[in-house]
Amino acid sequence: MEFAELIKTPRADNVVLHRPFHAAVEGTLCLTGHHLIFSSRSRDNAEELWLLHCNIDSSEKRFVGSLGTITIKCKDLRIIQLDIPGMEECLNVASSIEALSTLDSVTLMYPFFYRPMFELVEDGWCSFLPDKEFEQLSSVTDEWRLSCINRDFSVCPSYPAVVVVPKSINDEELRRVAMFRQGSRFPVLSYYHRKNGMVMMRSSQPLTGTNGRRCKEDEKLINATLRPGKRGFIIDTRSLNVAQQARAKGGGFEQEVHYPQWRRIHKGIERFNILQESLIKLVEACNDQSHNMDRWLSKLEASNWMTHVKEILTTACLAAQCIDREGASVLVHGSEGTDSTLQVTSLAQIILDPRCRTIRGFESLVVREWLQAGHPFQQRCAQSAYSNSKQKWEAPVFLLFLDCVWQILRQFPCSFEFNEQFLIMLFEHAYASQFGTFLGNNENERAKLKLPQKTMSLWSWVNRTEEMNRFKNPIYEANSLVIWPAVAPQSLQLWAGVFLRWNRPSKYLDEAQEEMVRIIKYNKELQDKVKVLRRHLAELEEDEGMREN
């Protein structure tokens, strides 16, 4: 089989593992088709480290005499170092790791080989089907319908098979609108605000070009979401300049004359390599412990990461505000409508909709607004901050989204059913996973790869009680209100749980977290005990009363 060919040395002894804030341990290194396994032999402290090859972002080897050192940098931003005695041994291990961590074919990925060791209670592939979600919507409004126009992904390859569109638009009209939007991503429903019936739609840019092409059906479609006499907002996630430049390439934006009932707002959210470079710079800054204060702050500033967080959050707040405060419907798009558009629409829902702040609701949001909406995970998350190959489609778009969610979670720590660990887990799995959920770039590709049949869904694993408990926020109290986060630079923080995770000792913080959980658990126990005692006492008193009588 092909993996065996790639593994030149399956096992190396007397390997020393170095990790920051841990004592070095000696042990044995094993390479399998999908894992790098290190097990220490010391009796008092036996431990194993399992690392997925696909989690390895880059590896470097170095020699001092015959002692070789391999530095492995992971997509979850961890850095480990292995000292391997023997030059040949080390070279073999290094080239095996190199080969196994850069496999091209998706079908060789671990999810296709992974056999779960847990009992399957719920098949995550079926947990969030569009028609089920639509059922909820149709209980509150009948202005929308499910269209199967994209059944075989022929109209829009990056859309799911079924989409929600205004009832008054038929499939033929949809086909024409699709021709007018980049990548055929015609406007579809993203969110329905039950409080006032306003909606958020998303799409890609209209193909107006330099000569101002128009499409009557497109106008009809988006106007169909407006109440008589009301206006809507189009939030373009590009700056006006960028949007104008897009016209030269056939793209563009909605002209006032053709969309008189809509007001356009431009917000510049960065994309692609700008984000990728930002991540690389940020991680570089975080990993250097020798920086003095000035250097750290200037590196943090130069990375621009926090600026991106602020811009995305601000735009999402703006969209939410149009809907909730202005009582207006909103259309969000950038160029392709697969990146910044999704950041904005999904964050706006977290702000507006309390259901998105529950565990299942958030999973559903990720499925709807990211996976089904066609965010190209495979392209964007193939490499992380340490990669040398600078592919232009790599970008930490999803990580930025998670960072923004964390910022809101930090400001409203009681309003989310999940905790920070849940977000970190999603970050890890988006980049390297035993589950098939984040493989492929859209539903079309996932169907072709037969992922639901051949791999396990992340949700099947997360939604088991044991796992779920790890991700539950102990101080969660359902909050039905809209939550408006503060976006001033002084209110935002670096997400230490991801970016400083491997760079600082966490013992005291972890213990504090445990103490918090203990206080809450103790409170529940006491309340239960009071209930039991009261009942007991009440019965005693009742008996007494009866006896007296």
Place this chain on the structure above:
Amino acid sequence: QVEQVKLLDRFSTSNKSVTGTLYLTATHLLFIDSSQRETWILHHHIAAVEKLALTTSGCPLVIQCKNFRVVHFVVPRERDCHDIYNSLLQLSKPAKYEELYAFSYNPKQNESEQVKGWQLIDLAEEYKRMGVPNAYWQLSDANRDYKICETYPRELYVPRTASKPIIVGSSKFRSKGRFPVLSYYHKNKEAAICRCSQPLSGFSARCLEDEHMLQAISKANPSNRYMYVMDTRPKLNAMANRAAGKGYENEDNYSNIRFQFVGIENIHVMRSSLQKLLEVIGTRGLSVSDFLSGLETSGWLRHVKAVMDAAVFLVKAIAVESASVLVHCSDGWDRTSQVCSLGALLLDSYYRTIKGFMVLIEKDWISFGHKFSDRCGQLDGDPKEISPVFTQFLECVWNLTEQFPQAFEYNEAFLLQIHEHVHSCQFGNFLGNCQKEREELKVKEKTYSLWPFLLAEQKKYENPLYNPDGFPELTLLEPNTVAFNFKFWTSMYHQFDRSMHPRQSVFNVLMNLKEQNKQLEEHIKELEAKIRQRNGQSGDVLVKEHQQSAHPAPVALKTPPCFKKEQPPIPGNDAVRTIEGSNTADNRYSELVSEFSKAEPAVVSLEYGVARMTC
């Protein structure tokens, strides 16, 4: 009293405001807006008042407070504005101590309560707790009448071998007579933190008594004969001082010392650093980039880190090498106080308790003559003497509470409240510049001590995660001082800008849960007692029956009369868990929409960020 005054939103880009009435009382400035919300500003808290150029809507008046509140009023008539301006200038900077709030503040305590309040913190007790006097250290009466050093307390601890002539000689060789004395004694290591001011060494002067003094300190430590001398100033500053006949210890003249500079900047650098920081964070529509680069150029976090690094250096000498350390700067009342107190806090768990922190401040700051009056600008005086040295110390402590969430009995609110009152001049503790001055002012008779008031509301200041068992006596804290551990302290510098804070606080939830747990424990005891009483009356047979019936526990059970009486079962539950929503109006992005919903111009370019909208 002035009516129709507008209070502007500090960060609004569209001049949002509320209208109300401004009152000037003897002690406070009061603003009541149309929805009867009150804003009280103590005159002593006012750091600066500024009258801006007249606008169409009136005369703007900007007031900056020492607790970092900034208010921006617009007074309709210029004459009124001018009057307020002049009154505030006078009221905020009294000429005499007797005019300070503390001398008129009357909390309705009787005399014995007042006396008891002042006795709450007893420094003699504190030295006893540390383990002095002992075989090596004794109480010296040399300064009993403030004859040797006016800015030191009367009671000082020195090595037993340091005779009076040595003390007198050494004090003459030290700036302001501040000779080396004990600040903290570490029982287990038998090592001491001592403090003093710079030696008057110039380029070559030496003093045998001073050399003996240092030798006495190193001999008072049986574990390690070497001692460290930490000069907390940057080397360049210390060298410059030599030209003025001051300077630092020459290692050749002192036996067994290791000399070290740690490079904390002086009060003037700190003052302008904070000034820059405040300018940056006060900017409307501040971008992340400008915030971070402003944070960097202000140097504020760099200074905070420098203080922390110095304390870590000191603590290592004591904890790792069991060596005594002598700390000084120029006069030994600013940087020296910071480093000694922070060092002690890292070494000794006691200072991480509420009472212990009060003791620490009384000892290293108040008694050793940190010039609170000058540094906080309590009176109309030299503005160059003002410096946020104590604020910086509190910020270091806050950073430690962030790194060690379970090591401190107190919480952030405690630090903020102390900061508030250091500037409020409402209590006598921080008046004046040294103990002698406070005695002359008769603060103990004429004013009240802050500490009993803080203890009375101790619950507000408790850290719900505090775990004293995890940090028993003398547990060393070893903070990580890599730059990224130091965060901007939003709750201090934006105390009054609520919209910038998290809307829900884990801390509050936990605090309430802990309180509730206590009540529940009590309640359970009560219930158990009642049940025991009843069982005692009615014999054993019943007990079995009831225990059985108690177990299946159906949720909706009939409510017996006694059950109703004791409702709610969980006291205060509703009140403590109310969910706070938030308001778009509190946030800057809200202005985007509110602005463009008004008018319908063709192109609106917005001040905020890069937002630009075409209609």
